[in-house]
């Protein structure tokens with residue numbers, strides 16, 4: 001027996017022990033962050049296996065993210081051994097359901113699905129929705145796929161099919177969405193595919209309709225655990241109910257269900273999470289043992305008090321006690337930076353300082369968190385510059401993101417039309433009906449002439465076998481690139497980027513796809529444009545080349561070798577700082593946490609600012625972020641951000657006002673240049689100043705506030721750009737790293 005195994009119960013406080021040893025019957029643990037909920041689950045499972053001799057095979061643990069599942073598995077390997085851990089089912093709802101559905105594939109046959117069904121990602125989903133919209137002769141501009149997708153997803157989360165959705169529709173758009181829903185489902189099944197929501201829905205249906213199948217799973221998974229229960233949506237809840245309790249008529253579940261959660265950390269209501277699940281649980285599982293955990297083992301009192309200050313203002317919440325034995329610790333540092341670059345620079349410098357002073361031992365002790373993925377760009381840039389290895393969790397590194405690679409491919413193609421690789425990357429992005437077969441023909445045509453693909457396109461009308469439609473599509477593409485090349489002499493680099501986005505049709509497509517909360521792909525393109533703004537004052541052709549060169553250096557910074565297929569393999573540096581969105585950070589903890597973008601518009605997000613219940617969700621998101629920190633918390637904001645080449649002055653996040661001032665360290669602001677009228681305190685200071693300055697144009701208002709309006713087609717180019725600071729020049733781009741990070 002290892003030391004860890006012996007200490008199973010010894011390392012737990014009294015209510016935690018109670019939770020671990022109450023193995024039979026339903027258990028509900030509602031408790032604040034860092035109180036050991038996740039620890040209770042792992043120890044409970046270990047206890048079941050070691051003390052109660054339960055076969056690991058009978059254990060199910062549902063986590064919210066794949067990363068959390070990996071971590072739990074690692075934990076279990078340490079506690080009970082690798083082989084035992086292998087037998088357990090630990091995974092997200094989606095992963096578990098996919099496994100069940102593949103195992104039970106025979107039951108899916110009537111739906112037209114086979115064992116090898118494909119799980120659609122958001123891009124595929126979008127493509128399919130567009131086809132469905134077209135098939136119904138609807139105008140894609142009027143009924144945007146992203147809007148329809150959100151409505152369909154909501155219906156699925158409410159467990160409604162197309163017919164029910166149509167019946168319940170109260171708006172015209174919902175009626176339309178219900179029609180699209182029907183066609184979309186049919187198309188998916190024809191392609192032997194399912195979307196993420198389907199994984200849950202289909203498993204729920206299968207278990208509800210096939211008692212024999214359900215019984216098998218009830219017998220197999222006799223001990224059920226759910227982490228982050230507050231973020232379950234209705235279908236996910238129903239799965240747990242079916243497994244642990246049974247159907248309405250057949251109650252054969254064993255009822256050994258342990259769910260843990262914290263309603264103050266509910267950050268997925270937009271995906272159907274609801275506080276009602278707790279009530280449902282108590283109703284559906286009679287005699288539930290409710291256990292409260294009040295001691296926090298993660299954070300200092302200062303961090304806890306600051307976090308409490310924020311979430312306390314939410315209505316409709318039960319106040320929970322939370323205390324720590326760790327003492328006050330360091331004060332919270334609030335820093336106001338001049339702009340986004342300085343924000344990243346400050347974080348990077350602070351990390352170097354903390355390491356040098358020995359306050360942290362390794363880079364993995366630090367996480368930098370932000371509200372939207374696009375915010376990682378400015379951080380990545382400064383980290384590369386300062387040679388600080390980092391990893392981006394929950395999304396790709398900025399320059400690895402598809403839309404960024406696509407936009408860069410267009411730019412490369414303009415710089416060098418004979419760049420076949422780039423041409424191939426974008427020839428059908430967005431979809432121009434240039435399929436693989438046509439591309440194959442084009443490649444042969446080019447081979448025969450020993451020319452590049454671009455040159456071969458010039459004479460494509462003379463191709464002997466290609467159909468007329470294909471030829472025309474290719475010719476149109478050729479003309480697009482040619483016209484865009486012509487624009488190099490007319491426009492500055494950022495406007496050239498605008499032109500590419502609009503004329504290619506890629507911009508409108510991305511805007512339409514960017515409504516989902518996690519998928520801010522258009523926001524990423526705008527971020528790329530921001531980088532291009534630094535080149536506004538250089539002659540465009542040189543600017544284009546310089547830009548591409550610098551970007552290639554950034555993108556390649558940690559690239560070490562090629563894979564067999566020529567693809568680049570990235571070296572995973574193990575000791576790296578974590579960059580992560582607040583959503584993805586749920587459940588994790590780090591000794592030092594930086595949160596950037598503590599501004600109105602970023603956190604709370606501009607999309608949520610006018611809706612009280614959404615501001616409450618943003619509050620919870622900030623609460624989740626704060627409570628990831630163990631020892632030190634930095635809150636950083638940028639006084640100005642550049643959007644569309646316009647400088648936007650920001651106001652400090654309202655959440656900063658909710659932190660008791662005595663918890664905040666007073667610091668001089670060395671980083672802030674004196675060009676601004678602010679008090680220059682270095683802390684967030686002067687709110688009235690922010691209110692008086694022009695709010696600036698906020699693109700998100702246009703693209704996100706009005707999900708049903710037709711605001712997607714707006715061209716965003718705005719001519720030259722008087723307010724961009726010329727002192728920035730292009731010096732804010734990283735130079736080639738001197739050595740790779742270790």
Ligand code: ATP
Nearest residue numbers: 011012013032033034035036037038039297298587
């Ligand atoms: P969150 O709501 O953020 O997910 P949580 O309630 O799941 O938090 P855990 O992550 O399980 O909290 O625990 C927080 C930290 O406290 C972990 O590092 C955990 O190992 C530690 N911890 C929990 N309980 C104890 C205990 N009784 N003794 C020592 N450390 C503990």
Ligand code: MG
Nearest residue numbers: 037038227587
């Ligand atoms: Mg947890």
